Structure formats: structure tokens, C-alpha cells
Amino acid sequence: MTTAVLVHVVVSGLATGSIYALVAISLVIIYNATRTLNFAQGEMLMISTFVGFTAYQRLRLPLVVVLLVAVVAAAALGWAIERLIIRHAISATHFDVLILTLGVSLVLRAGAGLVWTHDEFPFPALFANRPVALGPVRVAPVSLGIIGASLALMLALYVFFAKTRLGRAMRAVAQNQRAARLMGISVERVYSASWMLAAVVGAVAGILIAPVIFLSSKMGLVAINGFIAAVLGGFGSMPGAVVGGMLLGVLENLAPLYLPSGIKYSVPFLLLIAILLVRPGGVVGRTVRRKV
Amino acid sequence: MRRAALALGLVALLAWPWASPRYFVFLASLSVVNAIVAIGLNLLSGYTNQLSFGHAGFLAVGAYTAALVTTRWPDTPIVVTLAVAALVTGLVGLGLGVPCLRLEGLYLAMATLAFGFVVVEAIMNLDWLTRGNDGLRVPAARLGPWALQSDTARYYLVVAVGVVMVWAALNLARTRTGRALLAIRESEIAAQASGVHLARYKTLAFAISAVYTGVAGGLFAFVVGFLSPDAFDVFLSVDYVAMIIVGGLGSVPGSIAGAALLTVLNDSLAGFQSYRPLIFGTLLILSLLFMPGGVARAFRFLKGEQG
Amino acid sequence: MRYHQAWVVALGALLAAAPAAAEPGVTDTEILIGGSNSFSGPLAFTGEQITKGGVELYLRVVNDAGGIHGRKVRTLWYDDAYRPQDAVANTKKLVEQDKVFAIIIPQGSPPVVATLDYLEEQKVPLLFPYQSSPVTRGKRWIFQGMTVSDRSSKMMIDYLAGRRKFKKFAALYQDDEYGKSFLTAFEKDLGRHGLKLGAAESVKRGVTDVSAQVAKLQATKPDVTFLVLVPGPAAQALKERQKIGWSDTLMVSTGPLTDERYLALAGEAAEGVEGLSLWPDPATSDRPGVKLYREHMQKYAPRNEPNRYSMAGYFAGMLFAEAAKRAGTNLTRESLIAALEGIKGWESGILPPLTIGPDHETQKQGFWVRVEKGRFKPVTDWLKGE
Numbered sequence: 001m002t003t004a005v006l007v008h009v010v011v012s013g014l015a016t017g018s019i020y021a022l023v024a025i026s027l028v029i030i031y032n033a034t035r036t037l038n039f040a041q042g043e044m045l046m047i048s049t050f051v052g053f054t055a056y057q058r059l060r061l062p063l064v065v066v067l068l069v070a071v072v073a074a075a076a077l078g079w080a081i082e083r084l085i086i087r088h089a090i091s092a093t094h095f096d097v098l099i100l101t102l103g104v105s106l107v108l109r110a111g112a113g114l115v116w117t118h119d120e121f122p123f124p125a126l127f128a129n130r131p132v133a134l135g136p137v138r139v140a141p142v143s144l145g146i147i148g149a150s151l152a153l154m155l156a157l158y159v160f161f162a163k164t165r166l167g168r169a170m171r172a173v174a175q176n177q178r179a180a181r182l183m184g185i186s187v188e189r190v191y192s193a194s195w196m197l198a199a200v201v202g203a204v205a206g207i208l209i210a211p212v213i214f215l216s217s218k219m220g221l222v223a224i225n226g227f228i229a230a231v232l233g234g235f236g237s238m239p240g241a242v243v244g245g246m247l248l249g250v251l252e253n254l255a256p257l258y259l260p261s262g263i264k265y266s267v268p269f270l271l272l273i274a275i276l277l278v279r280p281g282g283v284v285g286r287t288v289r290r291k292v
Numbered sequence: 293m294r295r296a297a298l299a300l301g302l303v304a305l306l307a308w309p310w311a312s313p314r315y316f317v318f319l320a321s322l323s324v325v326n327a328i329v330a331i332g333l334n335l336l337s338g339y340t341n342q343l344s345f346g347h348a349g350f351l352a353v354g355a356y357t358a359a360l361v362t363t364r365w366p367d368t369p370i371v372v373t374l375a376v377a378a379l380v381t382g383l384v385g386l387g388l389g390v391p392c393l394r395l396e397g398l399y400l401a402m403a404t405l406a407f408g409f410v411v412v413e414a415i416m417n418l419d420w421l422t423r424g425n426d427g428l429r430v431p432a433a434r435l436g437p438w439a440l441q442s443d444t445a446r447y448y449l450v451v452a453v454g455v456v457m458v459w460a461a462l463n464l465a466r467t468r469t470g471r472a473l474l475a476i477r478e479s480e481i482a483a484q485a486s487g488v489h490l491a492r493y494k495t496l497a498f499a500i501s502a503v504y505t506g507v508a509g510g511l512f513a514f515v516v517g518f519l520s521p522d523a524f525d526v527f528l529s530v531d532y533v534a535m536i537i538v539g540g541l542g543s544v545p546g547s548i549a550g551a552a553l554l555t556v557l558n559d560s561l562a563g564f565q566s567y568r569p570l571i572f573g574t575l576l577i578l579s580l581l582f583m584p585g586g587v588a589r590a591f592r593f594l595k596g597e598q599g
Numbered sequence: 600m601r602y603h604q605a606w607v608v609a610l611g612a613l614l615a616a617a618p619a620a621a622e623p624g625v626t627d628t629e630i631l632i633g634g635s636n637s638f639s640g641p642l643a644f645t646g647e648q649i650t651k652g653g654v655e656l657y658l659r660v661v662n663d664a665g666g667i668h669g670r671k672v673r674t675l676w677y678d679d680a681y682r683p684q685d686a687v688a689n690t691k692k693l694v695e696q697d698k699v700f701a702i703i704i705p706q707g708s709p710p711v712v713a714t715l716d717y718l719e720e721q722k723v724p725l726l727f728p729y730q731s732s733p734v735t736r737g738k739r740w741i742f743q744g745m746t747v748s749d750r751s752s753k754m755m756i757d758y759l760a761g762r763r764k765f766k767k768f769a770a771l772y773q774d775d776e777y778g779k780s781f782l783t784a785f786e787k788d789l790g791r792h793g794l795k796l797g798a799a800e801s802v803k804r805g806v807t808d809v810s811a812q813v814a815k816l817q818a819t820k821p822d823v824t825f826l827v828l829v830p831g832p833a834a835q836a837l838k839e840r841q842k843i844g845w846s847d848t849l850m851v852s853t854g855p856l857t858d859e860r861y862l863a864l865a866g867e868a869a870e871g872v873e874g875l876s877l878w879p880d881p882a883t884s885d886r887p888g889v890k891l892y893r894e895h896m897q898k899y900a901p902r903n904e905p906n907r908y909s910m911a912g913y914f915a916g917m918l919f920a921e922a923a924k925r926a927g928t929n930l931t932r933e934s935l936i937a938a939l940e941g942i943k944g945w946e947s948g949i950l951p952p953l954t955i956g957p958d959h960e961t962q963k964q965g966f967w968v969r970v971e972k973g974r975f976k977p978v979t980d981w982l983k984g985e
Binding site: 562 | 635638639643647675676678679680681682684685687688692695696708709710712716732774776779
């Protein structure tokens with residue numbers, strides 16, 4: 001393979017990797033607040049993208065407004081799921097909540113099929129597909145656009161968690177809920193905010209990836225890779241989620257480039273097992289002390 | 293009282309094929325197969341807190357092992373076939389369990405999820421052995437001179453094996469291993485402090501769980517009659533997790549109830565077509581909101597015990 | 600001894616006196632048919648369209664016109680989400696509980712193949728399964744629906760290597776039974792022309808990125824690149840080709856892929872793509888059967904849009920109705936099979952005149968198309984698949 005091909009494939013992998021990273025971040029946000037895995041993350045992403053799409057089709061809104069519509073819809077959906085379902089299971093075990101979110105994902109996916117059919121739809125792209133020359137290599141604006149937009153969102157999240165009151169409250173809850181409550185933080189508000197924020201991050205990821213993998217009721221499956229990315233990075237860590245996502249995206253592309261067909265699709269999974277075995281806390285994870 | 297209930301249950305199981313239409317005999321077989329997987333998974337998750345999203349992978353290993361043994365040596369008695377399936381799957385479970393010892397919670401869940409994917413990939417790519425995507429037809433199981441070709445014959449096979457597996461699971465609690473697992477369930481650190489070799493028993497739980505699922509896989513092969521990689525996707529693994537949670541973690545009767553409930557529900561909703569996942573998901577949500585701890589806990593609550 | 604003989608005589612008399620056993624699924628007023636299909640899972644859209652959008656559409660027309668010999672046709676569908684074990688359960692339920700007369704248009708190789716032996720054994724007609732593997736061939740109770748992969752391959756290779764004289768071929772295929780069966784057939788047919796498949800790369804269903812596979816194929820510089828995929832990944836591949844500016848290969852879609860959805864998804868990246876089309880254009884063709892199909896859809900399901908899936912189901916319903924009509928008032932599974940086997944030169948107005956031979960295949964031909972301004976333009980007449 002020539003260098004140009006290699007660069008293209010890696011950049012392309014970074015683009016899908018950014019999406020995995022965004023999904024991983026949204027999973028981590030919810031996990032940090034409520035200590036649950038959200039199986040419905042992919043379906044929440046899909047629903048918000050569909051709502052944006054409907055706004056685009058019916059009202060011919062510009063794409064930036066469509067993005068806004070999707071984000072608002074996502075926040076509402078995240079709020080509703082947390083408030084109406086998850087909060088009622090607050091005393092339940094993590095396993096119970098896990099299956100609750102599984103139920104939510106089934107309902108959302110089937111519901112989307114009933115409203116929008118299970119067909120696939122072309123989604124208007126924010127960025128062009130035709131390549132541009134950057135020095136000796138040619139790259140597609142769509143890949144760069146996805147990477148750029150994702151990085152911008154990650155930066156915004158960083159500022160949010162570092163500088164704002166709510167962001168700091170969320171971090172406090174992630175570290176120690178009881179202590180946070182004693183400090184006067186409304187943990188319930190943090191739960192709500194976490195689900196809403198996670199849904200919003202997912203919605204942006206959905207709008208970014210929909211032109212590439214198309215809009216359909218099954219696009220939420222992209223969240224499986226988000227899970228893997230989050231674990232690769234050490235579940236709970238946001239920088240880890242970013243690294244895990246990018247790593248997975250690039251590896252997924254490099255494996256078919258160099259390996260025979262019999263093994264290439266197992267590589268991300270074998271790698272996941274291998275990394276977990278060598279570094280059980282993920283690539284950038286820390287070791288967790290067990291409490292009695 | 294308890295003995296009478298048990299005896300009644302056994303009689304009902306034996307009489308089922310004579311009392312119900314043929315299709316429900318098949319459905320009952322499927323429920324028992326799923327119940328065996330659920331018990332196996334519950335031994336792992338309910339006792340040692342190790343969540344697995346890869347049990348469809350173990351089921352596949354057991355199913356393909358049994359199918360290949362029967363294809364290659366058609367005269368093998370079914371008991372031997374199932375034993376081989378259990379052994380192979382148990383070894384795979386051991387192979388996965390040892391390295392997974394270092395992992396907990398989510399990480400273990402993800403490692404097992406990855407294992408499930410790798411098994412499906414392996415089935416697709418080892419097509420000289422598994423016939424890959426073409427799928428594998430499973431010949432009838434043999435017991436001495438008889439070929440188990442009817443739904444009823446297969447039902448009795450599945451029930452006989454199921455009863456043994458349930459009996460073993462119920463009695464596990466009375467053995468040293470069972471007590472160690474129970475101690476681990478209550479508190480890993482406390483168990484360790486009282487001299488339970490944590491690593492050994494967690495690995496053992498993995499292997500036992502795999503053996504159960506391997507046996508179920510062997511039965512699955514004969515009941516369904518056709519195997520292909522599409523049968524063992526990650527959603528099937530998730531279904532098994534749902535079964536034990538709806539049934540109740542750490543409970544053998546709960547596992548059976550959860551498996552039977554979800555199998556029958558899944559089947560009876562098929563006619564709702566596109567609405568099937570919608571209804572299934574809603575029921576799942578409602579049952580967990582109003583019945584936390586699953587069927588087992590609800591039952592204990594009804595009997596007036598502490599939930 | 601004598602006692603036993605008496606019993607046998609009595610039994611014989613009883614049997615002779617009893618009316619002929621009623622055929623499952625057939626009463627004086629109704630015929631019940633059904634099938635297991637994908638209403639959820641990866642192929643839910645196709646499943647919904649071929650069954651409710653297609654078979655039911657045509658049967659409503661038939662029922663409104665008085666039914667078949669006075670019998671209305673009722674349908675029953677179960678969801679299997681593309682899982683073989685669920686397909687087995689559903690099919691058993693249809694046969695044993697609901698007692699359907701025949702199974703119609705189940706979808707996908709794994710679910711269909713899982714039920715083949717059972718249906719043959721139970722002597723239940725399996726009509727027009729929507730899958731392209733040749734495993735259904737040569738069975739008494741099965742009539743294949745979609746054009747089988749080896750016939751498609753023969754048409755494609757004979758046209759491209761024979762008529763158009765292309766030399767270097769490559770394929771991007773889906774990593775499953777559908778992709779693999781085409782790959783095997785391509786290799787065999789290219790061999791007849793003294794050629795071989797230069798490179799083949801696989802893609803998984805639900806893939807997010809195909810850049811590596813496309814880059815590898817580009818490096819082998821094929822004249823022709825086959826796309827043996829489903830609409831989503833195929834459109835992704837076309838966009839990827841545009842992304843890297845790969846223009847010196849002819850992209851060719853297989854029959855199951857050549858449809859409007861994949862064009863809509865790929866947009867301008869599909870210009871100039873060619874392919875084997877198994878159906879006339881459902882939205883624009885003015886063949887009489889296709890026009891009627893659009894009229895019926897307008898009348899009964901105005902919210903649906905014409906597409907190849909519902910047209911395939913519509914055709915399946917039509918062929919079933921035709922056979923049931925020919926089987927006469929005494930409709931049995933046997934007589935249905937005989938009627939189907941007797942179909943010769945039947946004009947559907949959608950496909951060329953159909954003759955069902957001992958191979959039990961109901962669709963064998965396709966024609967060549969090229970994408971111009973976002974639509975498939977026919978390039979040839981119906982090609983020969985035998």
C-alpha cells in the first residue's frame with residue numbers, strides 16, 4: 001500500500017473513531033452519574049437524528065438549525081427517559097437498570113420503525129464528499145469535518161466539566177455521591193443533567209455520521225463500537241473514551257488493509273480482550289480500589 | 293408439601309406431550325433448553341457477580357460440537373454427544389475464565405461480548421468444519437437403537453437432561469464449591485478472608501456455567517435441527533441476561549421461570565410483527581419497574597418472606 | 600385372529616364412509632397462507648414490503664374481485680427477526696397450529712434453509728422464498744422465488760466477459776451466504792471464459808467504513824468491480840470510490856442489489872454504475888403489469904411508494920393466485936404443485952412469459968441497466984439465464 005492510501009484509510013478511521021469516541025463519552029457521562037450502562041444510547045442517537053431529519057424534510061430548515069432541533073429533541077428524550085423510567089428504579093441493582101435500558105432500546109427502535117419505517121434514508125451532509133488535495137495526499141472534507149466537529153465538541157465538554165458549576169457538580173457526583181450530596185449538590189439534578197447531556201452528545205454524533213452510514217432505525221448499532229471504545233479507554237474516563245474511540249476506528253480500518261479475510265473482523269475484538277488482559281483498567285485507565 | 297409439588301411438577305412435565313398440541317411440545321423443549329442456559333448463566337452472574345454477554349458464544353460451541361460429532365459418527369449415543377459438548381464448552385469456558393479473572397463488572401461484560409463475536413467469526417471462517425454461512429443440518433440424535441426424530445422424543449430427551457441439570461444446580465449449594473460460591477456472592481473480600489480461594493472458585497464458576505450452556509447448546513442443535521452463525525448473535529446473549537434478571541439473580545427456580553416466561557413471550561408476540569419488539573420492550577420495562585429482583589423475589593414476597 | 604380381521608373390516612368401512620380429509624388451510628370460503636419473515640432486525644423494511652406491501656396488496660385485489668373460486672385468501676405473518684431458530688418455531692406454528700395451506704415468501708437464506716427439511720417432510724408447499732441461494736433447487740414442495748445466484752452470475756459474466764470483452768474482475772461482497780454464493784458462481788463462470796476473479800474483499804453487514812476494502816480493490820486495477828452487497832454498504836462503497844477519485848473501474852451491482860433505494864442513498868455517486876436488474880423499474884416502467892401494480896398501490900396503499908420489494912411480493916401473490924385458480928375448486932397441496940408445474944408461457948405483464956420447469960424456479964431472467972441521471976436505464980433486452 002502506498003503512503004497516500006495509508007493516510008486516507010487512517011484519516012477515514014479517525015473520522016469513524018471520533019463518532020465512536022462521542023458515543024463512548026455519552027456512555028461515560030451516564031455511567032459516571034448513575035453507574036449504569038445505557039443500552040439505549042444508540043437508539044436515542046437514532047431518534048434524535050430522525051427528528052432532525054423530519055424537520056429538514058418538512059420545513060427545509062438549514063442544516064445548522066436541523067442540528068439544533070436534533071439536540072433539543074435529544075435533551076427532551078434524555079430527560080424523559082431518566083425522569084419517567086430510570087429514576088423509578090433508583091433502588092434497583094445495576095443489572096436491573098441494564099435490562100431497563102435494554103427495554104427502552106427495543107421500544108425506541110420499534111417505535112422508530114413504526115413512525116419512519118425501517119427504510120434507509122440519505123441524510124444531507126454538512127461536509128462535501130469529493131476529495132481535496134492537501135500537499136501530496138488527498139483527503140475527503142467529510143472525514144476532516146467529522147473529526148474537526150467532534151474535537152470541537154470534546155473541547156466544549158472539557159470546558160463545561162472544568163469551568164461550569166453544573167459540570168463540576170457532575171464530576172463531584174462521579175467521584176463520590178454521598179460526599180457530593182453532603183456538599184449540597186442536588187444529585188437528582190445531576191442525574192437529569194447527565195442523561196440530557198449524554199443524549200445531546202449522541203445527537204451530534206448522529207447528525208455527523210448519518211450522511212456516511214445513512215439514517216435508519218438500525219443506525220443505533222454504532223453504539224456497540226462506542227461501548228468497546230469506552231472500555232478500551234477505561235470506563236469512566238473521558239480522555240480514555242476519546243483515545244479508545246480513535247484507536248478502535250483506526251484499527252478497524254487497518255485490519256482489513258493488512259490481514260487475510262479469515263481473521264480481519266476478529267481483530268478489534270481480539271485486541272479488546274488482549275488489552276483488557278494486559279491493562280484491565282483500559283489504555284489510560286487507573287486501577288480501582290475495591291471497597292468492602 | 294414441597295415433595296408433593298415437585299412430584300406434581302414432574303408428572304406435568306411427563307404428561308405434557310400427551311396433553312398439548314404438538315407445537316407446544318416443541319416450544320416447551322425450547323423453553324427447557326433456554327432454562328438450562330439461564331441456570332448456567334445465573335451460576336456465574338448470580339453467585340459470583342460476573343456478568344456475561346457472551347453466552348450465545350458458549351451455546352454455539354456446544355451446539356456445533358454436538359452437531360459435528362453426530363454428523364461424523366452418527367451412531368454416537370446422545371449421552372456421549374452431550375458429554376463431549378459439555379466438555380469442549382467447559383474447556384473453552386476455562387480458557388476464557390482464567391484470563392478474565394482480572395476483570396470485573398463492565399470489563400468482564402465487554403470481554404465476554406468480544407468472545408461472543410469471535411466465536412461467530414470463527415464459525416463463519418472455519419467453513420471446512422462448520423460449513424460457515426451455508427449452515428449445518430443436524431442429523432437426529434441416537435439413543436441406542438432409536439433415532440430421536442419426533443418432537444415428543446426430543447422433548448423427553450431435553451426434559452430428562454433438564455431435570456438432571458436442575459437437580460445438580462439445586463444441590464450445588466450443599467457442596468463445598470456451592471458454599472464457597474455463596475460466600476463470594478455475599479462478599480468477595482469476606483469470603484477471601486474466610487479462606488475461600490477466590491481465583492479458583494471464580495474460574496470454576498466460569499467453567500460450570502460454560503458446561504451448562506454447552507449441554508444446552510447440544511440440545512439446541514437437535515431441537516432446532518439447523519445451525520448457522522446468524523443464530524448466535526449478541527442479542528441472544530442479551531436475551532439470556534434478560535432471562536436471569538427477570539427471573540431473579542442467584543435463584544434456580546427464578547432462572548427457569550425467567551427463561552420459560554421470555555421464551556413463551558417471544559414466541560407468542562411473533563404474530564404482532566413490527567410491534568413485537570415494542571411490546572416485548574414495554575413488558576420488560578414494566579416487569580422491572582414493578583417487580584424489581586425478578587420473579588424469584590416477587591414469589592418470596594408473596595409467600596410473606598422478606599424480599 | 601378373526602376378531603382382528605373384523606376390526607380391520609370395520610375400520611375400512613369407516614374410512615370409506617368418511618368424507619375426504621379436508622385440506623389444511625382450505626375451507627369453502629377461505630384459503631389461509633402465511634410465512635415467517637423479518638418484521639424487526641436487519642431486514643425489517645424488506646420483510647414488511649414483500650409481505651404486507653406486496654403479497655397482501657395483490658390478494659386484496661383478488662379478494663375484492665370475489666376471491667379464488669369463491670374463496671377469499673387470508674394471510675398470517677410471524678416475525679423472526681432474521682434468526683433461524685425463530686423461523687423454525689414460526690414455521691412449525693404456522694403448519695401445526697394455524698394449519699396454513701402454504702408458506703409464502705419467507706426471507707433470507709439462513710431462516711429459509713433452516714425450515715427446508717421440515718417443510719419437505721410435512722409436504723407443505725414453500726412458495727417463492729426471497730433469497731438467492733441455490734439450495735432450494737430440486738425439491739418437490741419448493742418453488743424458488745428470486746433469481747438464483749448462479750443464474751444471475753451466468754447472465755452477468757456472459758454479458759461482461761462475452762459481449763463487452765472485459766478482462767479483469769474484482770468483487771466487494773457481503774460476508775454471508777448471499778455474498779459467498781455469488782462469489783463461488785462468479786469464479787465458476789469466469790473460468791468458462793478462461794478468466795478469473797482477480798480480487799475479492801468482504802464487507803460486514805452494518806459496517807461503518809469501507810475505505811480499506813475499496814483501497815485494496817483499487818490497487819488491483821480491475822476493469823469491473825462487482826458489488827454483492829445490500830443497499831447501505833453498497834452506497835457507502837460508491838461514495839468511498841468518489842472520495843478517493845477512483846474512476847477507471849466499472850461498478851456493477853448484482854440483481855438483489857439493483858434497486859432504487861440504493862440509488863437514492865448513493866446520490867450522484869451512483870452515476871454510470873451498471874447492473875443486472877431482475878425487475879422492470881417499479882416507478883417508471885410502462886409494462887402493463889407494472890402499471891397495474893402502481894394503480895393497485897395507489898388504490899389500496901397510497902402511503903406506500905413503488906419499490907422492488909413490494910413488487911416482488913405482488914408478483915408472488917399473483918403467481919400464487921394464478922396457480923390456485925388453475926388448481927380448480929378442489930384445491931389441495933398436491934393440486935397446487937401440479938398447477939404450478941403446469942405453468943407455461945404465462946404472461947404476468949411484469950416479467951417475461953414464465954414457464955416453470957422441473958427446476959421449480961419462477962424467476963430466471965434479468966436485463967442490463969446503467970444509471971443515468973439517478974435512474975436505471977435499460978441497456979439490453981432480457982438476458983438468458985440458462
